Amino acid sequence: xxxxxxxxxxxxxxxxxxxxxxxxxxxxxxxxxxxxxxxxxxxxxxxxxxxxxxxxxxxxxxxxxxxxxxxxxxxxxxxxxxxxxxxxxxxxxxxxxxxxxxxxxxxxxxxxxxxxxxxxxxxxxxxxxxxxxxxxxxxxxxxxxxxxxxxxxxxxxxxxxxxxxxxxxxxxxxxxxxxxxxxxxxxxxxxxxxxxxxxxxxxxxxxxxxxxxxxxxxxxxxxxxxxxxxxxxxxxxxxxxxxxxxxxxxxx
Amino acid sequence: xxxxxxxxxxxxxxxxxxxxxxxxxxxxxxxxxxxxxxxxxxxxxxxxxxxxxxxxxxxxxxxxxxxxxxxxxxxxxxxxxxxxxxxxxxxxxxxxxxxxxxxxxxxxxxxxxxxxxxxxxxxxxxxxxxxxxxxxxxxxxxxxxxxxxxxxxxxxxxxxxxxxxxxxxxxxxxxxx
Ligand SMILES: [Zn+2]
Numbered sequence: 001x002x003x004x005x006x007x008x009x010x011x012x013x014x015x016x017x018x019x020x021x022x023x024x025x026x027x028x029x030x031x032x033x034x035x036x037x038x039x040x041x042x043x044x045x046x047x048x049x050x051x052x053x054x055x056x057x058x059x060x061x062x063x064x065x066x067x068x069x070x071x072x073x074x075x076x077x078x079x080x081x082x083x084x085x086x087x088x089x090x091x092x093x094x095x096x097x098x099x100x101x102x103x104x105x106x107x108x109x110x111x112x113x114x115x116x117x118x119x120x121x122x123x124x125x126x127x128x129x130x131x132x133x134x135x136x137x138x139x140x141x142x143x144x145x146x147x148x149x150x151x152x153x154x155x156x157x158x159x160x161x162x163x164x165x166x167x168x169x170x171x172x173x174x175x176x177x178x179x180x181x182x183x184x185x186x187x188x189x190x191x192x193x194x195x196x197x198x199x200x201x202x203x204x205x206x207x208x209x210x211x212x213x214x215x216x217x218x219x220x221x222x223x224x225x226x227x228x229x230x231x232x233x234x235x236x237x238x239x240x241x242x243x244x245x246x247x248x249x250x251x252x
Numbered sequence: 253x254x255x256x257x258x259x260x261x262x263x264x265x266x267x268x269x270x271x272x273x274x275x276x277x278x279x280x281x282x283x284x285x286x287x288x289x290x291x292x293x294x295x296x297x298x299x300x301x302x303x304x305x306x307x308x309x310x311x312x313x314x315x316x317x318x319x320x321x322x323x324x325x326x327x328x329x330x331x332x333x334x335x336x337x338x339x340x341x342x343x344x345x346x347x348x349x350x351x352x353x354x355x356x357x358x359x360x361x362x363x364x365x366x367x368x369x370x371x372x373x374x375x376x377x378x379x380x381x382x383x384x385x386x387x388x389x390x391x392x393x394x395x396x397x398x399x400x401x402x403x404x405x406x407x408x409x410x411x412x413x414x415x416x417x418x419x420x421x422x423x424x425x426x427x428x429x
Contacts, residue, residue: 129283
């Protein structure tokens, strides 16, 4: 083997990944050749340097239990259960509705309802970023999305095309906020996604300046009888700009 | 709890840190990495019957890696995943030379930034080999490339990493003056 061939194989040689024949051939060469031997030493120390100095991220606390919950949900024999317990399920659903109605009443009277709303929106937003939960209707066309919402919610959420301003429509889905189904319209700005929740301001009007929580920025306002709640990882300035652009488009 | 799920958790939950580390290095974002890890464990559980024993760590990391890629594809399709042109074998210079006279903290910081600058192909091969200890053969399976490509990619990756490190270090040295 000449120096050039040896150099090609030095990394796997140092890593102990060569077959015995080539391993021995390289050893023989290194015994004779100073410059290749030094090159091999440099690779060894490079690899060691990386292992010693490169940060290793550890799973944040809570991730384990999240994973276990995901697995447990998957593990439930749901469909069989539905078939066998259909009637009981209907009763349970009725009870659940009733308690939701009670909770709703309680929440609208509660002073902490903004906090609850924020927590729900944050969780909706981060859940939507998971691979399969972003949109139920994937479309960049405002009319297609608007039409998709028709019949799924009992109001008509405005869907604006803000491509000019740098916010591209990704699609729409139905989400739950304050115990009711709400329209969620998803935009993309650069690499970040933005969830805009829209629902009728019948029980109360929401208004919040841009704030942040858990690394997300959000803001809320009401317009034309609707509440708008917008959340994303984009900067506060970009979010404000989004609100301005959207307000302008809706007013037109 | 189902027997299958109990077994699955026993084998794979110990690799949670490794799974998170890989996802975190690929997408470089905590919340995204967490979501990817959850999704990957779900996929792994659904495909558990396809696991034939052997290196569970490599098997799981392969799934994490693929999940991260579909995530990128879905959420950041603009991200360039085009490989660098494989240049001719460049000479490796010594890390020790360029790392001399700087503190351990700085060394770690520069190295982290250097790795972030590398294209994903090189980043993942370095994380999987140097940090997670996969063999060339396991890397070939995980990345779905021939062993020969693993060889050149790792070797190239080390050199590029070193070049980036030296550049960052030099730039800092200039700024420091
Ligand atoms: Zn030589």
